[in-house]
Amino acid sequence: MSAPRDSQGTPPGTTRRRGRPAGRTVADGVIADREILLEAAEGLIRENGPSVSLEAIATRAGVTKPTLYRELGDKDALVNALAERLAVRMATAVTALVGQASVPFEGLRNLVSGYLDFAARERHLYLFITAGGARDDRVQQALLLADGAARQFAEPIADYRSRRNADASVATVWSYGLLGALHFVTLWWLKDEAVDIELVIDQITSLLWSGMRLED
Amino acid sequence: MSAPRDSQGTPPGTTRRRGRPAGRTVADGVIADREILLEAAEGLIRENGPSVSLEAIATRAGVTKPTLYRELGDKDALVNALAERLAVRMATAVTALVGQASVPFEGLRNLVSGYLDFAARERHLYLFITAGGARDDRVQQALLLADGAARQFAEPIADYRSRRNADASVATVWSYGLLGALHFVTLWWLKDEAVDIELVIDQITSLLWSGMRLED
DNA sequence: ATCAAAAATCTACCAATGGTAATTTAATCT
DNA sequence: AGATTAAATTACCATTGGTAGATTTTTGAT
Known part of the structure; x- marks a missing residue:
């Protein structure tokens, strides 16, 4: 905005103090x-x-x-660090909601709902992490948040299925599938938030819980 | 690689012809x-x-x-144009496979399989479109391929459900969910292609077809 | 035929930005 | 006290998306 005379953010009249700052020791702050x-x-x-x-x-x-x-480090490291922070906060919020559920279906619905809510509340940050910042290697940028989250989801999925004697080896792939579905629906919904969020939550929950099939 | 003396790609000894080229008329080629x-x-x-x-x-x-x-136009337009081309080719290839199926489940499985195969064959291009090129507004970059594909998928989904008297309004959201799941699983699998692809196809198809529920 | 206007292209540049080298200042060690 | 080391700044570089202005050819009017 206000054009700085310098290439750095130094106020126009002053000169920034150079060199090692006073009262600052190795690996201090x-x-x-x-x-x-x-x-x-x-x-x-x-x-x-x-x-x-x-x-x-x-x-x-x-x-x-x-x-x-x-x-x-470099910009990728910054994005990484931000992704990690956001993943932790997101996981905390969503996990709490999932924990409030009394049956698995309700747990999944709370997961979906919590994900969308969180992304909407942290809109810019969410977009920066998932589609934004990295210089090179944007490739796995899309998976930055997902990698952490997927690991978090894989265990509960595997547990749930193991307890019911179902094949638990699907957990990893399903985690990524789940995250991908949530992510795309989130991006699409965030674009203009035109559709009623409760409807979106119901529909995507239904897909993830029951699938697309209508007959066996 | 070989450092060009010029800022442009002109061969070091020569000078590129300037000005309007011979035999080139308005909106010609x-x-x-x-x-x-x-x-x-x-x-x-x-x-x-x-x-x-x-x-x-x-x-x-x-x-x-x-x-x-x-x-x-600008770089975003280039990415757009490439995305459109790739989407058409991808849709053509996948649709052909889906058409070969005799039952809906097989259709979905062919869809999943075709998507993964195509992405693997056009690995770099796929990554460029979905995670790569755009300068600003990388936000909907992730949805570039998906937007086209989702529209393509929405109609069959709605048809399939309408014919069976099921709620067809889920089609749009499901399309994005489907694409998101495919995309994330694809990214994850492309990272090192460590897992057997047939297994991945089976697992993600199962999720999309039957969902995660184990009991009603 | 001649000459002005328009069109297509290139060269040369700008601005933004990720990243780094050299320099300066203060703390710490001997 | 003097040498060494750590922290931080200034000033720079390279890449790259994007554009202005020069340059050449076609087109069209006189």
Whole structure:
């Protein structure tokens, strides 16, 4: 917005202090700094949407790019870190909902509902992680959130089936299938949120629970 | 690779002819040029993977960037055009397989199998379209292939259910769910192709056909 | 035939951005 | 106190998407 005279985010009149900062020792506040950077990134993404530059993140965190690189690695690492955080928060929220269910079907429905709700609430962040940031290797970017989540889902699925003497080896593939279905429906729904969400939840839950077949 | 002296792909000794080319009239071979450019893009992606620059594409097509922009618009338009082509080819291949089935279940299985096969055969192109190219707005990039395909799938699904007096309004959501499941399983499987493909096909077909439930 | 306007193309550039090298400042060690 | 090391900054590089302006040929009017 306000054009900075410098390539960095230094205020136009002043000069940023250079060199090692006062009262800062080896591996002192490293985790704190990491946290501050990730927080800055999340903030920017929430406010300005999924396209964000490392420069902007560094500036918001009060540092410069090389510091950001030192703390986080490269942009892929940043996206990874954000994905991990989001996956944890998402899993926590969704798991709590699933736990409230009294029967498996209700558990699945809560899962679907929780997923869509969470994605809608963290719209920009969700889109950044699943379709946004990485420079190269965008290939598995789409699976970033999914890889974590799929592992989380595989175990309950396998358990559920084992307890009922059904083939549990499907758990991994089903996890990815489940996540993919949720993800695409989410993307489609987020585009304009034109359809009633409860209807969408019912329909996709029905597909995942009962499948498409009408006869045996 | 071989560093060009020029910023363009001009051979080091020569100078590229400038200006309007001989024997070229308004809207003459426009479609042909478009085709050549798209072909060049596909070739490069097949050979070098999903990361490709517009410069490289233009050079391979024997033109320069401004010409490419005149023919295609911007990079998003290029990705769009490639997605459309791929969607058509994919739909053709898959539809043929589905048509060979004698019962609906077999149709679905052929669909799944055809999707995975096609993606594996056009690995780089598939990844470029679904996870690769677009500059901004990568958001709906993930849905590029899906949007076309989902429309294709929605009608058969609705038909199938209508004929059996089942609720056909699920068709749209199910299409995206189906595509999402296929896409994620495909990405996961393409990562290292470690699992037997027939097993994957069986498992994901089972999920889509019968769902996850074990009891009513 | 001649000359102006329009069309198609290239060269040369710009801006944004991911990433890094060299430099400066402060803390720590001997 | 002086040397070494760690942290951070400035200033830069390379790539790449995109565009402005120069250049050449066709087209069309006089």
